[in-house]
Amino acid sequence: MIDTDLKRWIRAELFHQVPVSISVIDRDYRIVEANENLEETFGAWQGRYCYEVYKNRTEPCDTCQATRTFEDGQVRVTRETGVDRDGEPISYMMHLAPLVEKDGGIRYVIEMSTDISEVAFLQDRLREETERYRLLFEEVPCFITIQDRDFKLLETNRLFREHFGEPQGRFCYEVYKHRDEQCYPCPVAETFEDGQVRRSEEVVTTKQGVKINVVCYTAPVRDSAGNITAVMEMSTDITQIRQLQSQLTSIGLLVSSLSHGVKGLLMGLDGGIYAVDSGLELGDTARVRSGWDMVKRNVGKVRSLVLDILYYAKDREPDWAIMNACELVAELRELMEARAARNGVAFSCECPGDIGALEADPKAIRSVLVNILENALDACRVDKQKSGHAVSLRVCAEDGFLVFEVSDNGIGMDRETREKLFTLFFSSKGTGGTGLGLFLSNKIVLKHGGAISVESEPGQGARFTVRIPRTKTLVPGTLTPELDVEEIAGLI
Amino acid sequence: MPQTAPRKKILIVDDEPDTVAFLTMLFEDNGYTVVSTTSPDRVLELVRHESPDLVTLDLLMPNKTGVRVYRELRSHEPCAALPVVVISGANPGDYIPMNPGGNGGRQTSPPDAFIEKPIDSRILLSTIKNLMA
Numbered sequence: 215m216i217d218t219d220l221k222r223w224i225r226a227e228l229f230h231q232v233p234v235s236i237s238v239i240d241r242d243y244r245i246v247e248a249n250e251n252l253e254e255t256f257g258a259w260q261g262r263y264c265y266e267v268y269k270n271r272t273e274p275c276d277t278c279q280a281t282r283t284f285e286d287g288q289v290r291v292t293r294e295t296g297v298d299r300d301g302e303p304i305s306y307m308m309h310l311a312p313l314v315e316k317d318g319g320i321r322y323v324i325e326m327s328t329d330i331s332e333v334a335f336l337q338d339r340l341r342e343e344t345e346r347y348r349l350l351f352e353e354v355p356c357f358i359t360i361q362d363r364d365f366k367l368l369e370t371n372r373l374f375r376e377h378f379g380e381p382q383g384r385f386c387y388e389v390y391k392h393r394d395e396q397c398y399p400c401p402v403a404e405t406f407e408d409g410q411v412r413r414s415e416e417v418v419t420t421k422q423g424v425k426i427n428v429v430c431y432t433a434p435v436r437d438s439a440g441n442i443t444a445v446m447e448m449s450t451d452i453t454q455i456r457q458l459q460s461q462l463t464s465i466g467l468l469v470s471s472l473s474h475g476v477k478g479l480l481m482g483l484d485g486g487i488y489a490v491d492s493g494l495e496l497g498d499t500a501r502v503r504s505g506w507d508m509v510k511r512n513v514g515k516v517r518s519l520v521l522d523i524l525y526y527a528k529d530r531e532p533d534w535a536i537m538n539a540c541e542l543v544a545e546l547r548e549l550m551e552a553r554a555a556r557n558g559v560a561f562s563c564e565c566p567g568d569i570g571a572l573e574a575d576p577k578a579i580r581s582v583l584v585n586i587l588e589n590a591l592d593a594c595r596v597d598k599q600k601s602g603h604a605v606s607l608r609v610c611a612e613d614g615f616l617v618f619e620v621s622d623n624g625i626g627m628d629r630e631t632r633e634k635l636f637t638l639f640f641s642s643k644g645t646g647g648t649g650l651g652l653f654l655s656n657k658i659v660l661k662h663g664g665a666i667s668v669e670s671e672p673g674q675g676a677r678f679t680v681r682i683p684r685t686k687t688l689v690p691g692t693l694t695p696e697l698d699v700e701e702i703a704g705l706i
Numbered sequence: 707m708p709q710t711a712p713r714k715k716i717l718i719v720d721d722e723p724d725t726v727a728f729l730t731m732l733f734e735d736n737g738y739t740v741v742s743t744t745s746p747d748r749v750l751e752l753v754r755h756e757s758p759d760l761v762t763l764d765l766l767m768p769n770k771t772g773v774r775v776y777r778e779l780r781s782h783e784p785c786a787a788l789p790v791v792v793i794s795g796a797n798p799g800d801y802i803p804m805n806p807g808g809n810g811g812r813q814t815s816p817p818d819a820f821i822e823k824p825i826d827s828r829i830l831l832s833t834i835k836n837l838m839a
């Protein structure tokens with residue numbers, strides 16, 4: 215009974231109940247039989263052709279798999295796209311099988327189609343997503359590498375390749391740091407170890423040798439079982455931020471240094487005014503004169519401070535001209551002699567008459583020498599250990615260079631002061647200095663292709679030697695000493 | 707404006723000779739006796755030998771900062787109570803902990819007064835007068 219029912223059900227129902235569209239076509243591709251699922255999916259089929267029902271075409275398909283099955287009797291599986299009964303595109307897998315007659319001939323082919331639109335849709339989405347992620351990986355504005363446990367670069371993005379070249383089986387430490395072996399500590403190794411995200415700051419070197427500050431994040435790449443198979447390292451270029459920080463720090467230091475300097479100068483001016491006022495009131499001419507000297511000295515300092523700031527604010531190229539060394543010395547003598555005398559310091563100059571000319575920026579070289587001479591005067595003025603003080607300026611020629619030598623017998627300097635002498639904002643004068651003068655003097659002399667050197671010991675005075683090439687020397691690149699933020703911060 | 711004897715003595719510590727000259731004139735004109743130094747290393751020695759009634763101290767000086775001088779002064783018993791007026795272009799909070807009374811024990815008590823450069827002479831004079839009263 216059950217057998218009979220089952221057979222009847224299979225004959226009557228199964229054909230229509232299976233979730234597959236089934237059609238039987240003859241050699242003209244006409245559909246001679248089909249199930250309900252086909253009609254529900256593709257619409258009416260009676261009296262119509264396969265290509266009409268499945269693909270809404272008016273003639274047979276260019277590559278018809280049924281034709282081939284009619285020819286060779288082979289079962290085929292093919293992936294097709296067609297149009298459903300509502301005119302919407304549909305993807306389906308079609309299974310084609312021949313209905314072989316007793317005589318071996320094939321009059322019909324049976325087509326069984328499963329709707330895979332959803333699968334196809336998901337596959338397309340996956341492809342799009344993958345493409346999108348690939349695009350993100352390639353175009354994101356940071357350096358990305360994927361590395362194995364030996365730090366070999368498995369994948370890199372476009373920005374990385376532009377700056378560091380093709381990875382070609384090279385290692386992270388080789389490409390980023392130009393090293394022969396692994397770095398310690400290594401954030402990638404740590405992430406391999408414990409799977410945690412790591413952040414670090416590094417300095418890396420591009421293929422052109424440019425140093426870049428980067429902030430670097432590492433993240434584990436896991437397989438479906440959760441094992442770490444690789445580590446992704448993402449590094450963002452923060453060089454500009456670091457430079458900006460450095461500049462802001464130096465501007466902050468400049469402001470603070472200037473404010474100290476200006477307060478000191480105002481104090482000197484107030485002192486001078488007080489002495490002049492009280493001297494006039496008391497009829498004390500000596501006091502008026504000393505007050506007036508204080509005023510003049512401090513106004514001179516304000517003037518050179520302003521010039522220093524202007525020079526600092528603008529990174530000037532030398533304004534080259536032919537200048538006569540002896541004329542410069544004569545001018546300096548005129549300027550310094552009176553100042554030295556007011557401070558009870560003997561001043562002497564020595565310049566051979568035949569010393570000749572010099573190709574340089576006259577104003578800049580003059581300011582360098584004035585700065586060094588004024589420092590020498592200050593070193594004498596504050597020295598209470600000796601009774602007689604002297605400052606001398608000597609010029610001589612030496613192998614294509616002119617050498618200016620400024621000597622004093624003032625307080626002298628210890629080693630630390632000597633070493634920091636040309637550092638921006640370093641001053642040994644307390645509130646009396648801004649730390650700009652020698653920094654700028656050094657910068658000017660370097661721009662001329664020359665050098666400043668100093669010999670000094672505490673209590674023993676100092677000798678500054680400024681060597682300038684006689685003829686214009688083009689110095690390549692920027693000569694502004696790089697500002698080391700930590701070094702500057704250590705000075706305040 | 708001479709004061710009744712004995713005249714009070716002030717020690718000026720500042721590396722800038724113009725400032726020393728100014729303060730010396732100002733204090734002498736107002737009836738004080740003045741000793742001065744531009745060298746921070748000589749302060750303790752001068753305090754011992756000159757026994758000043760008050761010290762004015764700059765903070766930013768070469769070789770040794772005024773802060774170190776101040777701490778040395780405070781840690782030497784005979785000078786621990788000596789009035790110290792800081793006269794500086796720097797902000798005192800940046801250099802000396804200003805905890806009132808120094809009750810923490812290890813921290814140095816703040817200076818008796820702080821006068822910012824450039825100075826207001828009247829304020830400076832009334833401050834030192836009060837401190838030595």
